Amino acid sequence: MLNPVTPEFEAQLRAALPPAAFKDDTALYMSEPRGRWTGQGLVIAPSSTEEVATLVKACAEAKVGIIPYGGGTGLVGGQLTDEGPKSVVISLERMNKIRAVYPTENVLVCDAGVILADVQNAAEDVDRLFPLSLASEGSARIGGLLSTNAGGVNVLRYGNARALCLGLEVVRPDGTIWHGLTRLRKDNTGYDLRDLMIGAEGTLGIITAAALKLAPRPVGIGAAMMAVPSPQAALDLLALAGARIGDGISAFEIMHRQGMDFLTEVGPELRQPFAEVPEWCVLVDVGLPAGLSPEDALEGLFEASFEQGLVTDGVIAQSRGQRQELWDIRENIPEANRRIGSVSSHDIALPLSVIPDFIEQGGKALAEVGDFRINCFGHLGDGNLHYNVFPAQGRSRDEYDALRGAVKQTVHDLVSEMEGSVSAEHGIGRLKVSDLEKYGDPAKLAMLCAIKDALDPQGIMNPGAVLRARG
Structure with missing residues (x-):
């Protein structure tokens, strides 16, 4: 069981870190875009990898939970929690430097707190393209985008965030630093730790910097x-x-x-x-x-x-x-x-050939649950649909609270039957932990738990995200 942040522990952290690292106005960090949850925690914004390491080491020694915070744009509750002991929320917003750009290599190295739009602009300054593009690019940060393996509109051509990253710098759960910030495109020296950290949603370590792939700008x-x-x-x-x-x-x-x-x-x-x-x-x-x-x-x-x-x-x-x-x-x-306000929103992926059948069957199945409007849109090129269910005209989503669970299950059951995924690009967070348990392959879940136990034996890294918190 994790320990809460106590006044004594907070005083210890304030003695170890500069005053500028501590955020007094924390309202921004305690809500998420859809307004369904609120959070809690002591918010600290380090300005360097060394400060992150100092903070994580102290939390490890005190067995205090850590919640990494990027741009706060996540839609599955991975960046906040109102359950369990009060944790430390680590915001990367002050780690916002472009460290280096190598145009001839098509590589850009930056802090994890750099906003996506700033990376795009830095690439454009050297006549290159950083192709990751999504609606929240004006506020989403690189660390969070990598931690969730974000997709966006250009996955068809350039791939997810994972495909756009060469190397990482990561603070491990014990406070040590993995210096994996390589610019190499070939490096077969054991397990691919980069790919392990990307998509882990901060449950295995905190990404503090990344070496990103650039591309030629189409004329x-x-x-x-x-x-x-x-x-x-x-x-x-x-x-x-x-x-x-x-x-x-x-x-x-x-x-x-x-x-x-x-x-x-x-x-x-x-x-x-x-x-x-x-x-x-x-x-x-x-x-x-x-x-x-x-x-x-x-x-x-x-x-x-x-x-x-x-x-x-x-x-x-x-x-x-x-x-x-x-x-x-x-x-x-x-x-x-x-x-409008959705009753239930779904970020799903399906084999391309079954998408027409899914859309037809999904509409019929939901009509048996209630009277809804369905807004289906998304990235057909890579099979990722945003299949969102809304109140009937003139009604509010509050009137449908009793049906929200049935709507979600109806959609996700059909996705599973058609060999799809209930999380295409937004991650698992805390919202979909039970979905991962219900629809995930048991062998995969066992391996995920084994990896978590090996790298974060105390369970302090983003407790309750992706995998259910211990205790």
Whole structure:
């Protein structure tokens, strides 16, 4: 059993760390974006890896829990807890330096507290691209993104956060530092500890710095939004786009009209590309090398897909501004969702070929549970859907509290039956611990517990996240 932060222990920490490390106004750190939980804890923001190590060592000796905090944008409760003994919340916000950029190597090294948008800008300054991109990029921090193996819109082409990292610096649960900040692309010297730490959600150590992969900036970028008659047509369009454009496809997003309707209902107010909102549409984004026209590539795709009956209408961006207008629609759907207030939100992954069946069966199954609006959208290119369930028009989510568990189980049971995952890119956190236990392979769970016991024998690192807390 862990010990709580006591006045005596806090005094010990204040003697070991500079005053600037201690946060007096902690309200920001005690809530999460969906407003479902509140947290507790002593919030400390170290300014260096050495200060993190000092803090972790003290917590290990006192057997006090540690909750790592990045940008606070996580949606599964991994960054806060209101249960158990009062813990130390370690915010990486003051560790926000770009340490080095190596353009010829396509590598950038930075502190874990650097905001994603700042990494993107630093890459752009040397005519490179850091392709991780998601709605919270203006506040999400690199350490948290790696700890959750974040995805975003460009996974189809560039992979998850794991695929964009070469090396890590990590403070282990005993306070020692693993100096794994390598820039090597080949290093077969034993177990891949980097991949073990990425996606561990701070349960095995605290990431303090990372060596990130950059990519050449595509010369020709473009986007098109195309109306499709069904999810199956969208999937067939994806295959056709891959055959015609290949690796030039950066993102392939699917959106149901419910998301568009939410934008109209609660904002943000955006210009809609179609006079009549289609039932389904896809957003195709491309990035091509010099000499190739994205507009021509997208026009050719539209013509071929129209001939095959896969699309019924389309808008091709003729400028970067128009491209951004199309992306503004996709990127603001989560904000409209937040304003409506979901009954239950689901971050799921499915084999591509079963997605049309899942969408059809999911709607029918939920209709037997209650009267809902379903907003299904997401990254069709990599099989990741955001399948969110909302109150009927004119009703609030509070009226559905008694049904929330049934909604979640209905969706997750169907995902499991179709050999999918109940957590595609947001992680497990504390919200999905029981889901991992219910749907996870028993052998996998046993290995996860063995790794946790080996690296964090006292269970002080983010207790209760990913795996159920001891005791």
